[in-house]
Amino acid sequence: MTSRTPIIPQNLKLLVEERIHDDGLRGNIRRATHTSLGKRAAVVEDFPRWEEMRTTAHDIKKHVMDNLAHYLELFERQATEAGAQVHFARDAKEASSIVCGLAREHGERVIVKSKSMATEEIHLNPALQQSGLRVLETDLGEYIVQLAEEPPSHITAPALHKSRGEIGRLFSEQLGIPYTDDPEELTAIARRVLREEFLQADVGISGVNFGLAESGTICIVENEGNARLSTTLPKVHIAVMGIEKLLPDAESLGLFLNMLGRSATGQRITCYTSLITGPKRSTEPDGPEQLHIVLLDNGRSTMHADPKLREALYCIRCGACMNICPVYQKVGGHGYGSVYSGPIGSVVTPVFMGEQAAHDLPFASSLCGACADICPVRIDIHHHLLDWRHRMVEGQDGPLLERIAMRLFTFTALSALRFDLAGRLARLFAPFLKHSAGGMRLPVWSETREFPNLPEKSFKQLWKEDRERS
Numbered sequence: 001m002t003s004r005t006p007i008i009p010q011n012l013k014l015l016v017e018e019r020i021h022d023d024g025l026r027g028n029i030r031r032a033t034h035t036s037l038g039k040r041a042a043v044v045e046d047f048p049r050w051e052e053m054r055t056t057a058h059d060i061k062k063h064v065m066d067n068l069a070h071y072l073e074l075f076e077r078q079a080t081e082a083g084a085q086v087h088f089a090r091d092a093k094e095a096s097s098i099v100c101g102l103a104r105e106h107g108e109r110v111i112v113k114s115k116s117m118a119t120e121e122i123h124l125n126p127a128l129q130q131s132g133l134r135v136l137e138t139d140l141g142e143y144i145v146q147l148a149e150e151p152p153s154h155i156t157a158p159a160l161h162k163s164r165g166e167i168g169r170l171f172s173e174q175l176g177i178p179y180t181d182d183p184e185e186l187t188a189i190a191r192r193v194l195r196e197e198f199l200q201a202d203v204g205i206s207g208v209n210f211g212l213a214e215s216g217t218i219c220i221v222e223n224e225g226n227a228r229l230s231t232t233l234p235k236v237h238i239a240v241m242g243i244e245k246l247l248p249d250a251e252s253l254g255l256f257l258n259m260l261g262r263s264a265t266g267q268r269i270t271c272y273t274s275l276i277t278g279p280k281r282s283t284e285p286d287g288p289e290q291l292h293i294v295l296l297d298n299g300r301s302t303m304h305a306d307p308k309l310r311e312a313l314y315c316i317r318c319g320a321c322m323n324i325c326p327v328y329q330k331v332g333g334h335g336y337g338s339v340y341s342g343p344i345g346s347v348v349t350p351v352f353m354g355e356q357a358a359h360d361l362p363f364a365s366s367l368c369g370a371c372a373d374i375c376p377v378r379i380d381i382h383h384h385l386l387d388w389r390h391r392m393v394e395g396q397d398g399p400l401l402e403r404i405a406m407r408l409f410t411f412t413a414l415s416a417l418r419f420d421l422a423g424r425l426a427r428l429f430a431p432f433l434k435h436s437a438g439g440m441r442l443p444v445w446s447e448t449r450e451f452p453n454l455p456e457k458s459f460k461q462l463w464k465e466d467r468e469r470s
């Protein structure tokens with residue numbers, strides 16, 4: 001669907017309202033997320049000790065975050081020694097300005113970019129375009145959403161919300177080619193267009209999946225080869241890396257590569273794993289002459305300083321929590337209005353964008369806990385959401401009706417007699433609340449739901465009868 005409502009978290013309710021009634025969109029999201037979950041389940045079975053691996057991954061990330069200053073310094077030292085130029089960016093504006101400055105200095109023709117959520121977070125593409133530079137997304141999903149002038153709707157599958165028919169129509173309109181919805185043909189078309197651009201590009205921009213502190217190496221995983229081309233063909237490579245992406249060493253990387261591929265796309269390992277240590281050496285024929293690594297803070301230090309929120313920095317951006325989330329499955333990534341959507345997006349966005357802008361996000365969850373159960377690094381996501389809810393409403397009285405209802409409930413629940421009487425009255429009047437029987441609609445709650453049938457007898461009555469029988 002094409003939304004006219006700006007995709008920002010302040011519009012959460014409007015965005016959800018638009019999407020929740022769109023059967024086509026919901027079908028696309030359901031198919032994609034369920035396929036991903038099915039594949040994940042199959043490959044996780046390879047490891048009978050998967051749960052222990054999750055604990056180890058959690059512990060490694062905890063160790064790195066608890067010693068972040070040490071690992072950052074080590075990474076910077078090693079990367080610099082290997083010939084890379086390391087830049088620190090306090091916030092999105094500074095990161096964007098560093099990258100735009102470097103790109104202006106070296107990029108006269110086109111800038112090729114491989115998929116990177118960090119660059120989405122700093123709104124790099126609009127900034128590059130405002131600097132007069134042409135930037136081209138080279139990951140197929142990102143290329144599709146760039147053509148559609150939309151943000152990505154999922155952190156690993158940016159165009160997951162689109163059907164192949166929609167992609168076919170988009171290609172036909174934007175590239176002036178005959179319509180086809182054949183995935184192989186569409187991929188071949190994108191490949192042809194992008195190959196030409198790769199050969200023209202002066203600068204390649206990428207994200208980073210992992211940064212190895214012991215060697216200053218950056219690791220990029222992908223499936224299409226576009227990241228490898230973006231980081232080796234142009235003479236300058238700029239990598240934007242959140243400071244939380246650090247791992248101690250190559251040994252720990254082995255575990256995380258296993259967990260990322262399986263959790264993200266249900267693959268045993270992604271097709272391409274690039275390990276880049278510095279720019280091209282004088283003895284090497286290929287590779288960029290310059291490698292710039294932009295280490296991005298943008299609120300991560302705030303999260304790091306908060307003992308509760310620090311755990312959110314363990315995230316390896318696999319997207320599994322989105323795939324399994326019943327809310328994400330209904331509205332997709334654009335429904336949240338934030339760059340990072342789904343359960344983990346609702347935890348980190350209040351830091352990245354401010355509590356006021358992201359005020360409603362932590363409430364966009366059923367708190368079922370499926371996200372925490374699937375997370376490969378065991379982030380207690382739903383409790384973080386609950387914690388954000390507390391923070392958001394702290395010091396506020398809440399709506400009058402809600403306060404009256406809560407007081408009434410407290411009064412009722414504090415006496416067995418009153419509770420019993422309330423149960424009897426509820427069972428007596430509940431049938432009149434059913435809209436199918438012409439009953440009244442309660443505000444908000446029953447607008448889209450039917451009032452449930454209450455059991456004929458209370459648990460207390462059933463218990464009593466059972467005791468009398470035995």
Ligand code: SF4
Pocket residue numbers: 263314315316317318319320321322344371374375376377378379381
């Ligand atoms: S919070 Fe966990 S499940 Fe969600 S994207 Fe991050 S690592 Fe994956």
